Amino acid sequence: MTEEMQAEPKPAGLDGDPVEFAVMTEIGIISQLAENLFQSHLPKGMTVAQFSVLNHLLRLEVQETISELASAMQVTQPTMSSTVRKLEDKGLVELVHEQDDRRIRRVAVTAAGAGCRNNAVASLAPMAEILRQNMPPSIWRDILPQLNEIRVFLDKMRD
Amino acid sequence: MTEEMQAEPKPAGLDGDPVEFAVMTEIGIISQLAENLFQSHLPKGMTVAQFSVLNHLLRLEVQETISELASAMQVTQPTMSSTVRKLEDKGLVELVHEQDDRRIRRVAVTAAGAGCRNNAVASLAPMAEILRQNMPPSIWRDILPQLNEIRVFLDKMRD
DNA sequence: ATCTAATATATAGATATCTATTCTTATAGA
DNA sequence: TCTATAAGAATAGATATCTATATATTAGAT
Numbered sequence: 001m002t003e004e005m006q007a008e009p010k011p012a013g014l015d016g017d018p019v020e021f022a023v024m025t026e027i028g029i030i031s032q033l034a035e036n037l038f039q040s041h042l043p044k045g046m047t048v049a050q051f052s053v054l055n056h057l058l059r060l061e062v063q064e065t066i067s068e069l070a071s072a073m074q075v076t077q078p079t080m081s082s083t084v085r086k087l088e089d090k091g092l093v094e095l096v097h098e099q100d101d102r103r104i105r106r107v108a109v110t111a112a113g114a115g116c117r118n119n120a121v122a123s124l125a126p127m128a129e130i131l132r133q134n135m136p137p138s139i140w141r142d143i144l145p146q147l148n149e150i151r152v153f154l155d156k157m158r159d
Numbered sequence: 160m161t162e163e164m165q166a167e168p169k170p171a172g173l174d175g176d177p178v179e180f181a182v183m184t185e186i187g188i189i190s191q192l193a194e195n196l197f198q199s200h201l202p203k204g205m206t207v208a209q210f211s212v213l214n215h216l217l218r219l220e221v222q223e224t225i226s227e228l229a230s231a232m233q234v235t236q237p238t239m240s241s242t243v244r245k246l247e248d249k250g251l252v253e254l255v256h257e258q259d260d261r262r263i264r265r266v267a268v269t270a271a272g273a274g275c276r277n278n279a280v281a282s283l284a285p286m287a288e289i290l291r292q293n294m295p296p297s298i299w300r301d302i303l304p305q306l307n308e309i310r311v312f313l314d315k316m317r318d
Numbered sequence: 319a320t321c322t323a324a325t326a327t328a329t330a331g332a333t334a335t336c337t338a339t340t341c342t343t344a345t346a347g348a
Numbered sequence: 349t350c351t352a353t354a355a356g357a358a359t360a361g362a363t364a365t366c367t368a369t370a371t372a373t374t375a376g377a378t
Contacts, residue, residue: 017218019299020290024193026306031190032233033313034183049334067356074191079335081358103343103356131179135312140178143302147185153294154192208364226326238365240328262326262373322377329370340359348351 023150041127042120045090049073049083054092054109054117063096063106092116182309200286201279204249208232208242213251213268213276222255222265251275 017025039048052073057064064072070080084107087093092113098104109117198207211232216223223231229239243266246252251272257263268276 018287018291019296019303020287023299023303023306026303026310027186027193028190029233030306030310030313031187033310033317034186037313037316047334065356066358074188075334076336077357078337078359082334085358101344101356105357128177128179130316132177135309137178139305139308140182143305144178144182144185146298146302147182147189149298150294151185151189151192154189154196157196157289158192206364224326234364235366236327237329237367241364244328260326260374264327320378323375325372325374327370327372330368331366332368333366334364336361336363338360338362340357342357343355345354346352348349 037127038124041123043116043123046116046120047083049075049079050087050092051117051120053080053083053087053107054113054120057093057107057109058114058117063108065104065106069107087113090116196286197283200282202275202282205275205279206242208234208238209246209251210276210279212239212242212246212266213272213279216252216266216268217273217276222267224263224265228266246272249275 035048042048042051053069056069056072066080066084067077069084070077073080075083084093084095087107088095090112092110094108094110095105096108098106194207201207201210212228215228215231225239225243226236228243229236232239234242243252243254246266247254249271251269253267253269254264255267257265
């Protein structure tokens with residue numbers, strides 16, 4: 001996976017790597033840099049994982065089970081169990097039992113949770129602005145369809 | 160960062176998110192899916208972090224310090240210290256003291272390490288082939304420059 | 319020469335994640 | 349009705365990472 005030589009003069013990633021590998025390398029690095037940047041602009045004590053749960057539920061205006069959230073966020077169920085419990089400890093979500101099936105508890109964002117997420121979004125706004133001012137929007141728009149296609153394919157591959 | 164509405168009909172990411180956010184979401188998911196896929200095809204007991212170190216040193220044909228490796232791999236120095244120690248415990252690398260400056264130890268891949276990496280590369284080959292057969296190469300080639308630009312910018316931003 | 323600052327690495331403690339297992343509740347079949 | 353199986357969620361234990369700090373060695377200044 002790393003030995004194949006291209007005739008091109010070193011693309012972007014590294015030396016003679018095939019282009020798929022170079023893309024994955026860039027994506028991995030971007031993902032890490034973005035996560036760190038993102039984390040550093042969130043309010044104290046709030047992790048990216050926690051923010052993502054609040055944001056997901058509020059944006060879609062739904063209540064979901066822990067398993068549904070785990071699937072949406074691409075983490076395991078115990079991991080999401082832990083994340084949700086931390087949000088619950090801070091009073092940012094409530095777990096409401098389903099009447100029909102008492103195995104199920106749905107995660108509902110509280111008023112405090114909504115406020116907390118809005119604060120976080122506000123903290124993030126300047127960063128988004130910097131991105132927008134320093135990079136032409138076309139850079140993002142042009143690659144989104146391809147990224148989506150790659151994501152969908154990788155998602156199909158896991159079984 | 161998530162409330163702004165676009166006139167477009169839901170790009171790829173999610174609802175009304177700005178395009179930068181949608182791209183970052185896709186990149187985060189792809190990174191995780193790829194890491195999992197990658198990990199599942201590596202030989203038993205070898206992590207992505209460990210493979211990356213072997214691959215980096217062998218591909219560039221160099222010996223680097225732990226700090227240099229940490230910087231290259233975008234992890235902290237203690238993390239790289241731990242990764243290198245695991246490789247050392249398995250006899251896949253050796254830490255050679257610098258004569259001039261005895262604070263410095265350079266990480267050198269052993270013959271066993273090179274063999275191990277070649278095995279890993281072979282295990283990975285079928286996966287790379289599947290990618291190549293199912294997605295047109297243009298998908299990867301077209302987005303590499305933009306990804307590179309994003310990565311370089313994010314890299315500049317951390318200070 | 320000796321003290322101070324800088325550099326390379328290691329250690330300690332905390333956290334977020336994973337896999338494997340257990341617990342609770344619901345459903346289906348005998 | 350009773351039992352077996354399934355499904356949602358929690359717990360236990362392991363690991364990889366992080367931040368903060370300590371140790372060892374070198375370089376520079378007075």
